[in-house]
Amino acid sequence: MTSPDDMKGAHVRMELLSSPIYTSGARDFVQAVTRRLGFAELDCNQIALAVDEALCNIMRHGYENKPDQPIWLAVWPVEAAGEANGIQIVIEDLARQIEPAMIKGRELHDVKPGGLGVHVIKEVMDKVTYEKRPEGGMRLTMIKHQRPAPADGSVQDRCEGGKGCHA
Amino acid sequence: MPDGQTLQVGFETQGQNVIVSPQGEIGYSEATVFRTWLRKAHDSKSPRIIVDLAKVDYMNTPGVATLVESLQISKRNKTRLILCGMNEKVFAIFKIARLDTVFEICPTLTDANAKP
Structure with a gap:
């Protein structure tokens, strides 16, 4: 299965099957890339969590737990004024299509199991867009910008090439 | 295909306490196993269930x-139901989901045991 055409310019692309076995690998990959891009450790963890939640939703709801369906993940650095200042992550599938407007997290005052994944993704990432792919399946685009460095110049929460970071 | 789940409980x-101590990651694959152990704790009819998350490295929303x-x-x-021992990464998801005020949460198992 070839990856979608719109992912061809991505800096990294990954194809995985819709088995939960592979979510931890995708999560570790995203965490490693975000560290190298200079995100703060908390953001590295949370971006990886957003990817994990997105993959879980595709496997559980999109593919209804079928473990052998394709999922594509692609990553681009987001640049401003010639410098990397964020990350764009696109996740595509061939799962059943639903209206993007129907994809909502549940109301948080309503404490019940389920419906938290979409809320987590929207809370963690700066921009989240769901679309129907013309060729079938869904596309999720997520963008996260780096937070400005603290005014006092401290770097205690920032990963420098993984040094001092804890997974 | 193996399910890849590595959770031990x-x-x-x-x-009067039942202490459930999961170890590993609680993600999509592991949530079912975790639920089975929590149900067992409820079936015991103990008045207090303590879930010690000190050895849980990672949790996502199926676990929550x-x-x-x-x-x-x-x-x-x-x-x-008292939760204890969460690391920062696990606690963060409770905060994001605004569940940190819904659960009774203690820093350690000792604190949870000492609760009146």
């Missing part, structure tokens, strides 16, 4: 959902 009764379900059972049964 300790289960212990200490007086099993705890929300467990909290609902506790409320129905008029028993207590």
